[in-house]
Amino acid sequence: MNNNTKLLGSAATLSLLLGASPALAAGTAAGLSVTNTVTVNYQVGGVSQTAQTASDTFTVDRKVNVTVAEVGTTTTTVSPGQAAAVTTFQVTNLSNATLDFALAVAQQTGGAGAHGNTDSFDATNVRIYVDTDSSGTFNAGDILVTYLDELAADASKTVFVVSDIPLGQTTGAVAAVTLTATGRESGTAAAQGAALTETTTGNTGGMDTVFADGAGASDATRDAAYSAKDDYTVSAAALTITKRSTLVSDPLNGTTNPKYIPGAVIEYCITVANAAGNASATNVGISDALPSEVTYLSSFGIKVDGTVNGSNVCLADGAVAGSFAGTTVSGTIPTVAASATRTVLFRATIN
Known part of the structure; x- marks a missing residue:
């Protein structure tokens, strides 16, 4: 702080003039010089004398x-x-x-x-x-x-x-x-x-x-x-996949107590179950390569996005979709929501 003071010979009237700058939420800008000037007017023997001034300047520190x-x-x-x-x-x-x-x-x-x-x-x-x-x-x-x-x-x-x-x-x-x-x-x-360094000594000029x-x-x-x-x-899906086969018929017994003999028709059901409290699984692609002992039955088709009953038995309620190429059955289930089970269903014959 710089002071400039003068001793006066009589009583005086003081007038304070302050310099100011706009305030920000963060406060007055660091590095700004703030000057405060006082002006003193006085008389001697009833005659006005030359006004005297004193000022102080300080530098705003950085917060x-x-x-x-x-x-x-x-x-x-x-x-x-x-x-x-x-x-x-x-x-x-x-x-x-x-x-x-x-x-x-x-x-x-x-x-x-x-x-x-x-x-x-x-x-x-x-x-x-x-x-x-x-x-x-x-x-x-x-x-x-x-x-x-x-x-x-x-x-x-x-x-x-x-x-x-x-x-x-x-x-x-x-x-x-x-x-x-x-x-x-x-x-x-x-x-x-560069890294900041805090001033730990007394206030400087x-x-x-x-x-x-x-x-x-x-x-x-x-x-x-x-x-x-x-x-x-x-947020993930928690899928459980099962595949089960059911005998539909055989060439000798028809649909009454059929047996797994050559020419028998098998229904395959693939289920995709998503546990409760999970995200939906989308674009669920099924790819099932058939063994050489069976032949895909094209007349039944591939039923995709079907459901199960209360006993978890597959229902033939899916849309006919999917594809068969070479020995592989494919189908896409659009969405398996949490707590839901969706299916892919198709048939084959035993060679």
Whole structure:
């Protein structure tokens, strides 16, 4: 602080003139020189004298503060084997200066996720993108980054953590991720600035640096960083496949107590059951290679997407679809919802 004072010889009337700048939510900009000038008018023997002034100037110090927040309030639902699964965060610079922010994402090993769940697996190919078009939605134009460049005071950026989900995960499996943003010096555009250093000595005449951030999900208070969690929760199908054969007729007994003899007709039923509480399975492709001992019966056709009765016996209510090529019967069931059972039904004769 610089002081300029003068001793006056009589009582005086004081007038205070303050210089001011517009205030931001983050506060007055760091590095700004703030000057305060006092003017004193007085008289001697009833005659007005030349006014006297004194001023004080100080430099506004840099207050470093940042928050990271999950966008939304629910977990990100994913499928086993899903590529480019997205969870979204917002990074806000609450500092009174433009800064760069280093970005890092970490995966948990067990422990609580962000939404009352428990981490149980790791995602793969985890990377960070910045929302370049401010759409709030991850798209092909967004840029892979390791830091946010020149984020102004009071400004925010949407950041996407994008991961791949391994195959084989079951419903309810959770991969928790933590995004951390750490303040860096504002340097050259398109180049990450140096690490920030907090001023720990007494106030200097220049711009000091004070860390003012709170504690995030995995970082401490006043460390120039902030972290927040989000997670991926798997919604999978749990399919049980069965195949059973039923004798329809034979050449000697017809449909009355038929036997597995050459020329007998067999009905094959393939069932696909999806357990309760799971995601629907879609485009369920059936491929059944017949053994050389039987011959596909084309006159019956392939009945796809049929149902079963209460005794889990296949009904012949599917649509005639599917195909037969070489020795293989094929058919596609469009959807098997949770708690549902769908079938593929066809017939063959014993050679």
